[in-house]
Amino acid sequence: MTRSILRRIAERGLEGLGLGARQALDPARTARTPQAPLRIDLAGKTALVTGSSGELGRVIARTLAACGADVALHYFQGRERALALEREVAALGVRCAVVQGDVSAADSVRAMKRAVDAALGPVDVLVLNAVSQYRWQGVLQQSIEDFESQYRSSVAHSVLLTQAFVPAMVERGRGRVIGINTECAMQAFENQGAYVSGKRGMDGVLRVLAKEVGRHQITVNQVAPGWMVSDKFRAAGTERQPDYERDVPLRRRGYDQDVANAVAFLASDLAAFITGVYLPVCGGNVMPAI
Ligand SMILES: NC(=O)c1ccc[n+]([C@@H]2O[C@H](COP(=O)([O-])OP(=O)(O)OC[C@H]3O[C@@H](n4cnc5c(N)ncnc54)[C@H](OP(=O)(O)O)[C@@H]3O)[C@@H](O)[C@H]2O)c1
Numbered sequence: 001m002t003r004s005i006l007r008r009i010a011e012r013g014l015e016g017l018g019l020g021a022r023q024a025l026d027p028a029r030t031a032r033t034p035q036a037p038l039r040i041d042l043a044g045k046t047a048l049v050t051g052s053s054g055e056l057g058r059v060i061a062r063t064l065a066a067c068g069a070d071v072a073l074h075y076f077q078g079r080e081r082a083l084a085l086e087r088e089v090a091a092l093g094v095r096c097a098v099v100q101g102d103v104s105a106a107d108s109v110r111a112m113k114r115a116v117d118a119a120l121g122p123v124d125v126l127v128l129n130a131v132s133q134y135r136w137q138g139v140l141q142q143s144i145e146d147f148e149s150q151y152r153s154s155v156a157h158s159v160l161l162t163q164a165f166v167p168a169m170v171e172r173g174r175g176r177v178i179g180i181n182t183e184c185a186m187q188a189f190e191n192q193g194a195y196v197s198g199k200r201g202m203d204g205v206l207r208v209l210a211k212e213v214g215r216h217q218i219t220v221n222q223v224a225p226g227w228m229v230s231d232k233f234r235a236a237g238t239e240r241q242p243d244y245e246r247d248v249p250l251r252r253r254g255y256d257q258d259v260a261n262a263v264a265f266l267a268s269d270l271a272a273f274i275t276g277v278y279l280p281v282c283g284g285n286v287m288p289a290i
Contacts, residue, residue, distance in 0.1 A: 040268045043068030047267065048116055048123045050103050050161065051130030053078030055230035056180065056256050058085050060127055062092075063260035064267060069125065070095040072116045076102060076130065095120055103130045104152035106160055113164040122168040125267040128158055128202070129180040131195075139193040147194045154198030158205040166213060175218040176267050179206045180259070181278065183226045186286040203278065210276035219275035223262045226282025230256040249284030 047064045051057040053075035062085070065071045071089055073096060075082035082098045089096040097119035101112035116123060132153035135146055162177060169175025184192050185199040203222065210220035227244055245252055262281050265271055280286050 038270060040067045040264045040270065042125070042264070042267060045124040045267070046070045046072070046120045046122065047125035047127060048072040048074060048099075048165065049127040049129055050074045050157070051076070052085055053081040054130065055232050056225065056228065056259050057127075057129045059230070059256040060129060060180075060260045060263050061085060062089060063257070063264050064125065064127075065089045065092045065094045065096065067264050067268070068094065069267070070120050072096070072120055072123070073098050074103075074112065074130065075100055103128075103157040103161060104132075109160040109164050116165075122172065123165045124169070124174065125176045125178070126161060126165045126169075127178045127180065127263060127267075128161055128206075130157060131180075131198075134192070134195045136191040137193075138191055142194055147197060150194040150198035151201060152198075155201035155205060158202045158209075162205075162209055166209075166218065169218050170213065170216045173217050175213075175216070176271075177206065177209065177218065177220040178263050178266050179203075179220075179222040180263075181222040181224040183224050183280055183282040183286045185224065186280075186288065207276055214275055217272075219266070219271065221266045221271075221275060221277045221279065223259055223266065224278055224280045224282065224286070225254070225259045226280070226285050227253055228256050228259060228281075229253050247285065248282070252283065254281060254283055 042064055047061075047069045049057050049061040049064065049071060052061040052073035058081070061071050061073055071094065073082050073085055073089065075098065079100065086096055086098050097116065099112050099115045102108040130153065132149050134150055135142065137146070158179060166175065166177065179202055181199050181203060182195070185196055185203060188196055206220050206222055213220065226248065241253065258281050262279055266274065266279070278288060280288065
């Protein structure tokens, strides 16, 4: 420490350094060194994963449950897949419930909220994962109905679900919102205009929300997968795979579990001071500039 800093401390105490004495000395702020190996522990938390019947959703839901969270498994039309997942999750010894709904329709989201509240109580971790199927088409060819459908499954989804579930987080002074975005939103691949527009809109909603609810200790982040290997793709690659892998700095595709790991981290207390982040999980394929 330089002589002038020591003199300022002697004359004016720690406040002379611009630190409130309480802030500098409060053990709750300073004694954070872990005494045991870090682990992701979500026991006592309740999560809702939209699109749990889908490829990534089922792995995210299973992973949160494996970390100890009670989980609401949401589906739209894939009831059988949701029920199969329910059996797997229940075997992990946590509470779970299956809820159906259209994430782009306000009435349906309100009904989902009532069903989750009745089965598991308030949600601590809201994972916005569902997305409607999209048609690969150029902007000049794609119908406005396709754009609207993607808008609703990304933007309306983010707005309606957070309006339904975040007020209870505000009341309790804690919560996590995690949007599943995509590397495509930064890459702007051809023929993905509708998909990219919806995800860019979701990004806008969630960044603003992060500012609006931060004071309540609610964090709002996004995980942006690359083109992941999941059950659907596990059996065989496609002809695009070698081209894709050539451009990825890690020279391979990642796995559904890589996405779920990032979600579990952001859901946990380990990530309590991280908000407003867009976290690519894509082997370096996109690198947001600071
Ligand atoms: N897979 C990848 O490589 C990849 C890459 C980048 C980003 N992502 C993102 O990761 C998320 C999951 O992708 P995925 O590949 O796992 O998708 P997926 O297998 O197609 O699953 C989509 C899920 O969304 C649900 N859904 C569709 N329309 C809905 C609606 N109107 N209301 C409620 N739920 C609806 C589906 O429910 P039902 O099946 O029950 O109808 C399904 O559970 C998406 O947000 C996607 O953009 C995925």
